[in-house]
Amino acid sequence: MLQAKTKEQQDKVIELLQECGRVCVIDQDQDGMYIDDWISFTTMEKIIEYLRSVNKPKKATLDLSVVAHDMIEPVETWLAYKKEKAQSYKPTGFKMFYKKLCELSGNNPQVAMAIIEQSMQNNYAGIFPLRNNNNNYGRETITDKIRRTVEEANIFSQQLSERIGNQADVCDGDDAEVW
DSSP states (O other), X not given: OOOOOSHHHHHHHHHHHHHTTOOOOEEEETTEEEEOSOOOHHHHHHHHHHHHHHTOXXXXXXXXXXXXXGGHHHHHHHHHHHHHTTOOOOHHXXXXXXXXXXXXXXXXXXXHHHHHHHHHHTTOSSOOOOOOTTOOTTOOOHXXXXXXXXXXXXXXXXXXXXXXXXXXXXXXXXXXXXX
8 A cells, every 4th residue: 555654755745736736635644644635647646656666665684794704705796796687685595595605615705705706707696616626725626536535546556566566575375365
């Protein structure tokens, strides 16, 4: 329901009514202001347009107090990006975004910024783990873990071969254990 809720809004409605060249009788009670005369459609449109403009619901502001001080920059960068795309978060969605950002970045603001930048560069609607293995900010990627495990296995195999080879020279080869 459109309603002039403040004295200022009521005065503006009266001003719009007087612009139409008619003097109207205005009644007011505890519930608001009422017009007791017929007015033109154009004037009514102006009044409705004005009341809609002043009574627009306020957008809920996000509670950034939950964001750690060093994570403010990546979060604000992401929110600015979403705003440019005409997208926004509701409070619950924002909390889930922040939780995921902290999880993916290990609470590291440099990693968080890299995640945000990657998502922006790829025009993503959400955030995802870093794909760039060259700049992992101290976090070991799966590829690096595999590479490290293979290298350790190769070293172990080489050391074992050397050890077995030395013991094999001493044993006579008749079902003797090398260990």
